Amino acid sequence: MKEYWKNIVVLLIALLFAVLASIDFISMQVQEKIAPNQNLTEVKMLSCYSPGLKGTDSDTEVYVFDSGNPGGTMLILGGTHPNESAGMVSAIATIENLEVERGRVFIIPWTNKSGFTHTSPLDGMQDRFSITLSDGSIRTFRVGNRLTNPVDQWPDRTYYEGTSGRKLIGSESPEIRNVNRLYYGKENGVLTERVCYGIYNLINAEGVDLTMDMHEGSPEFLYLDCTMVNQKADNEKAMSIASSMALSMQLDGLDMRTEYSGKSSYGLSHRSLGDNTASMMTLMETYNPSMGPLHGKMDDDLIVNGNEPNYYQAHNEGYIYFDVPENGYPLAERVARHLTCISYLAQSYSEANPHDAIVFEGLGSYDDIVEKGLGNLLKPID
Amino acid sequence: MKKIIVVLLAIALLIGFGSCSKAATPAAAAPAANTPSTGTVDSEYDPNATVDFEMKTSADKRVVTIGEIDKSLYQSPIFVTSFGQSTDAAMLDTVMKRVGIDYHYNPTATADDIAGSKTVIIAVGASTKGLGAAGISEADETARAKAIMKQIKADGSQVICCHIGGSSRRGALSDELADMVMKQCSYIVLKEDANFDSKFTDFASAHNIPISLIFATKDTVSVFTDIFK
Numbered sequence: 053m054k055e056y057w058k059n060i061v062v063l064l065i066a067l068l069f070a071v072l073a074s075i076d077f078i079s080m081q082v083q084e085k086i087a088p089n090q091n092l093t094e095v096k097m098l099s100c101y102s103p104g105l106k107g108t109d110s111d112t113e114v115y116v117f118d119s120g121n122p123g124g125t126m127l128i129l130g131g132t133h134p135n136e137s138a139g140m141v142s143a144i145a146t147i148e149n150l151e152v153e154r155g156r157v158f159i160i161p162w163t164n165k166s167g168f169t170h171t172s173p174l175d176g177m178q179d180r181f182s183i184t185l186s187d188g189s190i191r192t193f194r195v196g197n198r199l200t201n202p203v204d205q206w207p208d209r210t211y212y213e214g215t216s217g218r219k220l221i222g223s224e225s226p227e228i229r230n231v232n233r234l235y236y237g238k239e240n241g242v243l244t245e246r247v248c249y250g251i252y253n254l255i256n257a258e259g260v261d262l263t264m265d266m267h268e269g270s271p272e273f274l275y276l277d278c279t280m281v282n283q284k285a286d287n288e289k290a291m292s293i294a295s296s297m298a299l300s301m302q303l304d305g306l307d308m309r310t311e312y313s314g315k316s317s318y319g320l321s322h323r324s325l326g327d328n329t330a331s332m333m334t335l336m337e338t339y340n341p342s343m344g345p346l347h348g349k350m351d352d353d354l355i356v357n358g359n360e361p362n363y364y365q366a367h368n369e370g371y372i373y374f375d376v377p378e379n380g381y382p383l384a385e386r387v388a389r390h391l392t393c394i395s396y397l398a399q400s401y402s403e404a405n406p407h408d409a410i411v412f413e414g415l416g417s418y419d420d421i422v423e424k425g426l427g428n429l430l431k432p433i434d
Numbered sequence: 435m436k437k438i439i440v441v442l443l444a445i446a447l448l449i450g451f452g453s454c455s456k457a458a459t460p461a462a463a464a465p466a467a468n469t470p471s472t473g474t475v476d477s478e479y480d481p482n483a484t485v486d487f488e489m490k491t492s493a494d495k496r497v498v499t500i501g502e503i504d505k506s507l508y509q510s511p512i513f514v515t516s517f518g519q520s521t522d523a524a525m526l527d528t529v530m531k532r533v534g535i536d537y538h539y540n541p542t543a544t545a546d547d548i549a550g551s552k553t554v555i556i557a558v559g560a561s562t563k564g565l566g567a568a569g570i571s572e573a574d575e576t577a578r579a580k581a582i583m584k585q586i587k588a589d590g591s592q593v594i595c596c597h598i599g600g601s602s603r604r605g606a607l608s609d610e611l612a613d614m615v616m617k618q619c620s621y622i623v624l625k626e627d628a629n630f631d632s633k634f635t636d637f638a639s640a641h642n643i644p645i646s647l648i649f650a651t652k653d654t655v656s657v658f659t660d661i662f663k
Contacts, residue, residue, distance in 0.1 A: 283567045291524040298528075312567045313567075
């Protein structure tokens with residue numbers, strides 16, 4: 053009898069840990085709040101454009117700013133890869149500060165919403181980071197996984213061929229949960245394909261002229277100072293517009309170049325949405341030291357301050373192409389870079405297409421954002 | 435013994451639950467963990483092409499010109515084109531707009547298109563992605579370049595060789611096109627990190643061609659403003 057009770061106690065302790073772990077796991081489904089902006093016109097769900105998403109964990113908010121004045125339409129994607137934090141924070145900062153004067157702007161901050169509900173297991177990942185605002189309040193954001201949560205889409209097929217022609221075989225099979233491999237999606241496909249289809253259909257239904265997909269990459273990545281551009285035969289202005297943006301950023305002292313979208317980048321937003329919609333597609337990366345294999349302890353200092361001595365040393369020894377600053381590459385600088393790129397891209401687009409101009413204010417200058425920090429850019433939540 | 439096994443099993447169970455707290459199934463773990471965001475683009479750029487050498491330009495000294503430039507040579511009409519279909523031509527187009535002068539721009543211009551131009555500015559630098567986007571093969575691009583240089587020679591036009599993409603625009607095709615242009619040019623503008631082997635400065639020195647070394651692509655604006663305004 054005594055042995056029986058010991059077994060019960062051990063099982064209850066195990067159950068307690070399981071419950072605590074489950075609470076932690078489920079808490080990842082509580083998404084960030086967004087401070088109200090009086091200029092916001094409407095919040096739609098992506099399922100309006102992809103009915104197969106309705107009721108799923110991947111149905112995500114689409115924030116709409118309509119100036120009421122004629123002009124072009126811009127789509128801004130953040131959180132395509134939820135572990136690339138600058139994309140989501142840039143999108144949220146845009147929603148909280150934007151004031152559109154001409155045309156319309158659509159913003160999706162959690163493009164792969166399911167991906168925000170889990171992290172990379174056994175990888176020492178931090179699931180959240182915090183930013184202190186100017187009023188002393190603290191806002192917390194999630195660090196998710198670049199792939200859809202397997203709770204929502206599983207198992208991964210061992211062979212897959214997407215609408216773009218991209219094939220995923222063997223070890224690549226988990227990429228079937230990567231939004232930025234499955235464009236232009238499929239209406240009744242796997243969950244991640246339905247997300248891609250929603251964005252594809254949104255672009256077509258709303259007549260989106262210009263799209264920016266915001267990403268981050270590890271410091272080993274080669275395209276961190278670059279915007280990828282899909283130059284199509286029917287949109288010869290695309291590279292000219294992007295070059296104008298890049299030169300404006302260079303004249304502000306920011307490294308930026310442009311590169312043609314790779315012909316074989318099947319399933320990626322800049323390639324497959326560019327090829328299959330009328331929108332001018334661009335994709336931009338910033339350098340995130342928490343994503344590379346050389347990063348040390350995962351904490352707020354690494355994610356928010358971008359401080360990683362290992363990468364500075366690797367850069368000094370000639371192993372890193374990207375210029376790694378000694379004092380790190382803070383999230384505020386990465387967000388400022390994304391927002392500056394968005395502003396100049398819209399400005400260049402408007403100069404080239406004056407009848408379909410997209411004019412907005414409120415995002416601030418690069419120097420202003422860096423100097424005052426994200427605590428000033430992001431708004432307090434009541 | 436039985437007690438030890440029970441304790442070990444309990445610990446294993448706890449570790450198992452603990453590791454599951456961050457993901458639903460082990461199937462998600464292995465392939466995705468710590469995967470850098472490479473694959474967003476198809477890499478064709480070799481960063482190892484950059485070799486350490488002593489630069490004459492710097493963030494403080496952005497343009498260094500070697501030789502005397504005769505600005506009176508560069509008259510209108512001005513034509514801007516690309517040899518190699520890299521994004522540098524679009525950047526040069528943007529630069530010319532900022533300079534604020536009249537010019538014609540066509541990255542895939544034919545020899546007929548440039549006929550009659552008194553000044554031809556050529557953005558040199560090959561990009562397989564750019565050639566692919568333009569639907570032009572390397573052989574066709576080389577043939578187009580040769581035809582344009584032949585037309586320029588016939589017209590007696592002035593040529594400015596513009597290599598503003600840096601070390602990433604060095605390679606067999608880029609160098610072949612650069613050699614073709616440099617033989618007929620009267621001025622070279624070069625982003626200096628492309629000169630790691632002194633190829634451009636050596637050629638300019640040997641043929642008495644003025645060359646402006648620039649630190650970054652944006653410095654092309656000040657160089658051309660000085661030439662054309």
